[in-house]
Amino acid sequence: MTTRPLVTILDDEPAVRAMLSAALEEAGFRTRGFGRATEFEAALQTMSPDICLVDLSLPDRDGLSLVHRLALEKGATVIIISGRAQVQDRVTGLELGADDYIIKPFDPTEVVARVRARLRRDRPAxxxxxxxxxxxxxxxxxxxxxxxxxxxxxxxxxxxxxxxxxxxxxxxxxxxxxxxxxxxxxxxxxxxxxxxxxxxxxxxxxxxxxxxxxxxxxxxxxxxxxxxxxxxxx
CATH class of the missing domain: 1.10.10.10 (Winged helix-like DNA-binding domain superfamily/Winged helix DNA-binding domain)
Structure with missing residues (x-):
């Protein structure tokens, strides 16, 4: 049986994590949610997510530096989810290695569609x-x-x-x-x-x-x- 793709959700708002988890799991994905960058990075030692959803405004770490590390060191597929709507924020996120950028507030169905699109483009080895x-x-x-x-x-x-x-x-x-x-x-x-x-x-x-x-x-x-x-x- 094919393992369902794993999507991690890093956001300090529990309501956002719950909303995204519900939408993604209903669409057939596995999810794991994290409220702090430190616990997320610790979990990366034992898991390999297919997609990482990352908020930029984290309580213990600058989200942009985490995006850069995920993209460069882990080779991870990263989708930023942020309330920062300025063009420069979007450009910076993409320059640092993010694969997509979704602005809050958002429709959960849009996130599911973006995740599916990324997985179609990232062909299996x-x-x-x-x-x-x-x-x-x-x-x-x-x-x-x-x-x-x-x-x-x-x-x-x-x-x-x-x-x-x-x-x-x-x-x-x-x-x-x-x-x-x-x-x-x-x-x-x-x-x-x-x-x-x-x-x-x-x-x-x-x-x-x-x-x-x-x-x-x-x-x-x-x-x-x-x-x-x-x-x-x-």
């Missing part, structure tokens, strides 16, 4: 190749690292990995902004474009690209990007 080699690099999507020709590894976040996989699955082809939005999800607009720019800039840095003349990820102004390279999957 047995359905998707997890290692790609290109131009002296090896991308390990099972452990979220880039390995150079000398065996040195650099970590990348889950969100950066989504963008990298998108490029590596379409080498030498135009990847438009519209395609990125369609495949990666999220509302089109300034915050999405800014988040993509930041993720691509970070990938170029990790690939040791010259920012003025990148060899691998080329910007096609007004159209999108092209990844130039020969890619081998296994």
């Amino acid at each position: 047995h359905e998707a190749a997890q290692t790609a080699s290109f131009n002296g690099w090896t991308a390990h999507f099972d452990r979220f690292t880039l390995e150079d020709s000398e065996g040195r590894e650099t970590a990348f976040s889950h969100a950066e990995g989504e963008v990298l996989r998108l490029f590596l699955e379409r080498p030498n082809r135009l990847v438009s902004r519209a395609l990125m939005q369609e495949v990666l999800g999220g509302a089109a607009g300034e915050s999405f474009d800014r988040a993509m720019d930041v993720r691509i800039s970070r990938l170029r840095t990790k690939l040791r690209e010259d920012p003025k003349n990148p060899r691998l990820i080329k910007t096609i102004y007004g159209a999108g990007y092209i990844f130039l390279g020969d890619v081998s999957w296994r």
Whole structure:
């Protein structure tokens, strides 16, 4: 029997945790709720959630720093749920590695829909190749690292990995902004474009690209990007 996906809910409001748990469990998910970041981080030692719902206003920890750690160190899929509605807050959350951003107040059915959408995009390991080699690099999507020709590894976040996989699955082809939005999800607009720019800039840095003349990820102004390279999957 297939195990139901686990969704963790980190929010200091018991009513919010109860509401989300009820909606998600009715939709077929397992849930675990936490009111403080410390207890959530302790629980991560013995569990591997499929989706992490994270509020930014926590009593014992800055939510944004936790989002960054979850995305970079754990490779977790993170959806921020926050009352902070400013564009800059949304941009910052996405830049730090969050996969989606939902503003309070919200309809629980919207959260369920977003969770389902994320799980459809995050293909299981047995359905998707997890290692790609290109131009002296090896991308390990099972452990979220880039390995150079000398065996040195650099970590990348889950969100950066989504963008990298998108490029590596379409080498030498135009990847438009519209395609990125369609495949990666999220509302089109300034915050999405800014988040993509930041993720691509970070990938170029990790690939040791010259920012003025990148060899691998080329910007096609007004159209999108092209990844130039020969890619081998296994």
